[in-house]
Amino acid sequence: MGNVKNKMKSILVKLIVNIVSFALVVKFISGFQVDKWQTVIVAAIVLTFVNAILKPVIILFTLPLNILSLGLFTFIINGFMFYLVSKLVKGFSIVNFWTALVGSFIFSIVSILLNIFIGSPGKVKFGFYRHGTSHSSRYNNVIDVEAEEEKGNK
Numbered sequence: 001m002g003n004v005k006n007k008m009k010s011i012l013v014k015l016i017v018n019i020v021s022f023a024l025v026v027k028f029i030s031g032f033q034v035d036k037w038q039t040v041i042v043a044a045i046v047l048t049f050v051n052a053i054l055k056p057v058i059i060l061f062t063l064p065l066n067i068l069s070l071g072l073f074t075f076i077i078n079g080f081m082f083y084l085v086s087k088l089v090k091g092f093s094i095v096n097f098w099t100a101l102v103g104s105f106i107f108s109i110v111s112i113l114l115n116i117f118i119g120s121p122g123k124v125k126f127g128f129y130r131h132g133t134s135h136s137s138r139y140n141n142v143i144d145v146e147a148e149e150e151k152g153n154k
Contacts, residue, residue, distance in 0.1 A: 019044040021110040031099035035091035043089045078104035
């Protein structure tokens with residue numbers, strides 16, 4: 001039961017992060033038009049599902065091109081996902097593909113930053129601590145291994 005609860009929480013956090021990121025892109029990048037604020041929510045939800053279902057298939061089929069481009073082709077795929085959502089959601093439009101590409105790049109940056117600050121479940125947790133202090137009390141599932149040279153046994 002706890003695993004299902006964690007997955008649901010993870011999906012909800014991802015959805016909220018996507019809605020906020022998408023709203024910021026629409027607000028600050030010219031070339032994105034929405035007819036009402038509800039459209040932003042619908043488009044963000046559609047983008048979440050398109051990224052979860054269609055994007056892995058496209059990445060698989062374009063893997064050789066992605067390898068040759070050292071992963072940079074992923075930006076093109078992300079732009080295509082944005083452009084596809086603009087065709088699927090009524091009331092949401094993007095001027096051209098280049099605007100979708102820039103928007104997807106900004107969306108990725110905002111999403112990464114929000115995930116770092118929110119600490120999404122299932123994401124990598126990191127922190128800063130001084131030598132000799134422990135962070136495992138905050139993160140019970142972290143194994144911390146420290147090796148120190150023994151003094152006096154040489």
